[in-house]
Structure formats: structure tokens, C-alpha cells
Amino acid sequence: MLGLEIAGAISRHGAKVTVLEALDWLLPRQLGQEAADILQKEIEKLGIRVIVPAKVKQITGSGSVEAVELDDGSLIPADLVLISVGVRPNLGLAKKAGLALNRGVVVDQHMQTSAPEIFAAGDVSEFEGICYGLWIPAKKQGEVAGRNAVGEPTIFKADAPSTKLKVLGIDLFSIGQFSPSQEGDRLVTWQDGEKYASLLLRNEAIVGANLIGKTGLDLKVKKAVDLGQSFQDFKDEVDLSFIG
Numbered sequence: 001m002l003g004l005e006i007a008g009a010i011s012r013h014g015a016k017v018t019v020l021e022a023l024d025w026l027l028p029r030q031l032g033q034e035a036a037d038i039l040q041k042e043i044e045k046l047g048i049r050v051i052v053p054a055k056v057k058q059i060t061g062s063g064s065v066e067a068v069e070l071d072d073g074s075l076i077p078a079d080l081v082l083i084s085v086g087v088r089p090n091l092g093l094a095k096k097a098g099l100a101l102n103r104g105v106v107v108d109q110h111m112q113t114s115a116p117e118i119f120a121a122g123d124v125s126e127f128e129g130i131c132y133g134l135w136i137p138a139k140k141q142g143e144v145a146g147r148n149a150v151g152e153p154t155i156f157k158a159d160a161p162s163t164k165l166k167v168l169g170i171d172l173f174s175i176g177q178f179s180p181s182q183e184g185d186r187l188v189t190w191q192d193g194e195k196y197a198s199l200l201l202r203n204e205a206i207v208g209a210n211l212i213g214k215t216g217l218d219l220k221v222k223k224a225v226d227l228g229q230s231f232q233d234f235k236d237e238v239d240l241s242f243i244g
Contacts, residue, residue: 004019017048019048020052026050027167030163031172034196035196038191039167039212056069056070065078065081068081089126090124102129104125105125107121110148111125122142137158162175172211172212173215173217175221177208178200195213196215197215204231220237
């Protein structure tokens, strides 16, 4: 996300910009491939070149950068290279304290670490194998950790991870599981110009979604996922004639 925003900022100053994504599509933690392909097309309309997947072999130049070489041997001329690698918890202090670690500081439903007197929350914490790296769960975890630390037993109940973004002026919303992963999963999609919606159904219940553009469905879809609402009931409440 930050990489795309930086690309947009540089492009707006008149520079030619190429985005290289090592994975198979843009924002794979937030978007399924179909949604990512639509986002890529919208970004390319802004004059930004996007290459996915792109494996960088080396940055070449004598004294200063001159090009980026990909593993297929192609060279992309460059005067500036910016690398965006996301968020990684700083676990140095937790390691010195002897806390249980994985990708983050491992916590239970009370945000309690392996040391009963120490609590962790936010980007540094890992709950049930997930490092959220998002503001809403971090805020919720912080409150749970604070209450437990002062003797008010409180449990962290994880909602389906959701993200609402504006990337290069393009509205994005992602929640829950948005790509089929189990037998019988069904993806219902709709597109109208720059607007796109996909709902992932599991046993006909809505378990996740991707929305692009101002669809007006963000809050309604989040409520449906949080409640495990059936697609039929959802259609009865919301005009989804455009989805079919």
C-alpha cells in the first residue's frame, strides 16, 4: 500500500514510474486476483507501469543506480529505487525478556504473553497465528490488554480482518476471506466500469468480500460478514440486482 502511494506521489511530479511486485498480484493480503487486476488497470490509467510478478536480481550502476535487473534478464532504467517491504515487529526487547515469539509476541485472548505479568497489543503482537498490522484490531487489543493489566478480565474477540483504503484516489474495501479456499466456496462478482464487488460465499453465508470504487456497500457487507449472514438474507435487505 505504501509503495503504491509513493509511486503515485512521484508520478504526480512528472516522473516515469514502474511498480515491481514480487508476488503474483498487487496487495495480495487485501485483494483477490480478479480485484487486483482491476486495481492494476486503474493504476496504469494514471501512467504508472506495473509488472507482476517481478523478481529483482540486482540493482546495477556505477556510483549511483542506473537500472534494475529482473531475474528474466530484462533491465529497467532507473535514477531512483524505492523499496517497500511492509511492517515487521521489533522483537528485540521481547526476546531479551524471554517471551514466546513467532512472527510477533505470542498472546492469548487476554493479550497476555508467556510471562503472566506482561501484556502485548498492536503490531508487535501475534494472536492465534495472526499479526494484524491494522489500526482497528490494534486499538481493540490495546483496550483488552489495558483492562486485563488492571484486573478487569476482558477477552479479545477477533472480528473478520477488514481494511478500508484509498489507494491513489481509488476506494478499496476488503474483509474476511476473499478468495475461495475450500470445496464448495462460491465467488459472486459484479463490475460496472470502475466499480467492482466480489462476495465469497461458504455454505451460502458471506465470509468475505472485495469492493473497489464507491459501491456504498462497505458497512452493509461488514455487518453481513460479522453476523455470518446468508447471501439470500443479504439480498433481501440490499438491492443486489446488479450482482445477479
